Amino acid sequence: MATLPSLVLLTIGLFLPVGVFFFFSFWEARLFRLSRNWSIDRYSEVVSDQLYRGVIYDTLALAFFVATIVVFLAYICAYAMRFSVGPMRRILILFVVAPALASYLVRIYAWKTILSPNGVLNWLLMTMGLTDQPADLLGSLGLTVTFVHILFPIAFLPIYANLEAVNRDVIWAARDAGAGPIQTFVYVTLPLTKRSIVTAFLLVFILTAGDYVTPQLIGGRGSLMVGRVIYDQFGITGNFPLASALSFSLILAAVIFLALLFFVYRVLAALTSLVISPMISSLRFTPTPRLLGSIPWGKLLVGLMLLYLYFPLLLVAILSFNDLPIASFPFRGFTLKWYHEIFSDDVIRRSFVTSIQVACLVSILSVLIAVPGAFAVTRRHFVSKPAYLASVVLPISLPGVVIGFSILAVIRFLDWRPSLVSVVLGQTLYAFPFVLLIMTTALHDFNRTVEEAGRDLGCTYWGMLYRVMLPILLPVMLGASIIVFAISMDEFVITNFLVGSEPTLPTVIWSIMNRRGIPPTVNAVATILVAISLLFVISVAVYTLKSTNKRARVIRNWED
């Protein structure tokens, strides 16, 4: 029963649309109308066309490349954060989370500002006299750099959480048993964090493979990615069947690719244990030279990471005050005119209000739908629990372009029009899994005897929920709904498909970004958005840290 609201949402927002969308791939588009001639022609088109095949291959290769780099960097940084930074890391982690929750478009835009022909980097190169022509920095290289940056926090968080859960004494126990630092890492730390590495890799891989925004802004002319091609099928040609066939081909290709990868990994792992392990055993600890040993490498790395995460945002903010008609250097003088411009822009203002309304609605709905689900997951036994959990994480693990397109396809199919209703539906679908996961953790950690005490002291079940559980869980619920608020304010990938005549703020920003000769008004909007989201996330996190964790924190700090 408790899972019903979430199942209804999943059915309406995901299972039905994706199912219908799947049927589309067997139909045909003729002059902007669907004709229901069943065939697999779309798939053979995808397979036989050099362009589509190449695009799918390039996309998967890039996704693999990006995921590998991101996971590697994120692991090193998470490791440094976990083991070289003291109790301060519980605050620092918020600064890694904050840009991940808000500013998806802004961060891509920041890289466009840096990499485009008249952008910051080219300005720098030309001022220093290294080139006299703007270098072409967009394309594959630019794409990789941008993806690595925007997806870094997504890989960092699960790995960091996993490392945080590793008992430090377990690592010390390995050292104590005679393992050097390298052996300890290979035999203990790495195996204990394998799962989060896989999770992080998959997340980054999927998000890269399905993205259509970054290729549009950064990809330049040369590099195509499936996400963008799918998006173009909708935007330019309206060829839904082909878009659908491309989507499912992408998913199938990704699954095959990942299965292959897993197979290769197993073979490599087997070889490793035969060949590498004896080598590792012969490695003895060599003390680091005094000079190198005295540098706090870990703290340095964490500092660099934060710098890396924030410098593009900082750049966007600085340029928002620059009195130059394009968002680039040189700095001509301080001005607030871009801010004046956006505050007097009716479209931006209205879209901001729309976004806030949508975000409020999505927050409330997500909590209402997710909380009963979280109760069911933590407090009841039902056979289909693994299946339920798998479907719950589906909205965040499927490429947004597929979800958005599916819902839109159904709306078109029924001859309805996209509106704020579909926006709220799409965003709630995407946001409620976060609440469900947060609440599941909270309920899992919840001391169940408190519930029993409530019942023992005379409460009915519902009375206990209201008088005991609700007050205790309220801070968590509040925190979760504010995170959802931030996600909703920022959501673009799905929303872009589902907006009707009332655009949300990110979709308006998107349309400004796609104009030629970007004016720094985008920077002004972006700066305000980032500032708001930073403020929000940090205040919420500080509040929850203070109220729910005080005692635990004191104990943990002492142990550190």
Add this chain to the structure above:
Amino acid sequence: MSRPEIGTLEVRKIRREFGRVRAVDTLNLKVEKGEFLTLLGPSGCGKTTLLRMIAGLERPDTGSILISGLDMTHSPPERRPVNYVFQNYALFPHLNVERNIGFGLKVAGTNANEAEKRVSEAIAVVQLQGLELRRVDQLSGGQQQRVALARAIINKPDILLLDEPLGALDLKLRREMQYELRQLHRRLGSTFIYVTHDQEEALTMSDRIIVMRNGTIEQSGSPKDIYKVPATRFVAEFIGETNILLGTCIGSQVKLECGAEFEARAEVSGQVAVSVRPEDIWISINERKLSDKAVTLTGRIVDTLFLGSFNRHKIELDGGIMLTIQQAAINQNTPLPGDSVAVSWLPHDAVVLPV
């Protein structure tokens, strides 16, 4: 391998601070080969920090540590001939029982046959036969404890360091494991350094006890010495139960606030605290003296607890001071609450301490 220093430990002027807290404060310590030494003290006294510094899990700010005669102050843990049994066991969650125990051999590159033999020996020592392939999270607390122990002793350490290894076990299992640890110590003949806050455990198991407080050593001695002749009021109160009576001491003449006077071998003068153990105090209904030298006071029984082999009385002295007295429960005419009684003890059972 026959150097005489094997298994000895020397800690010189060691110090470690956490922020403003001085966890271990300029401490010196020597441990003999084969000794069962217990570091005893309340939580926060620095005993675990000291043990972790010996193992190399924590760096001292100043001072040096010599293990088996070699300066190991700056050696990483894997280079020290010691092994550590962690308070919460710190078993490797991704390895089964056998692999947890054999971990040290694996990283040392011991050949497979030899390793297999030693693992099964270690498993036999801690009596875990049949559980070799079990995941460690499927073991009971006592079994996990044994795995942790086997994982440490398999490396044949010169010194075994045990950090409250029995703290998480229930009373009955703890008693059993105390006995087994003693047996193991005798069998291996290696040095054991044992950390606990449980004074009873320390008394039953150790050759020598070091009582710690605020990062320094309060007293070092055999369990009997520590119990019978505590060096400070803190030790007297921390080890076992005692009655503290305040008074003054001039020369060897002690005068208690509750009225009694007696002669004692005292090294302090002025304000003193006199510690008398509950079992050293005699109780009688008629005011029969224990001996001529005995210190005698009168009072009234407030409450009596029956504890099986003995009774414990709470007595309010005429001056209002409360005393605890323990008396073997042999005779039938035990005094009852409300009875007026005389209590007495022999001067040499009273320890005169600075306040």
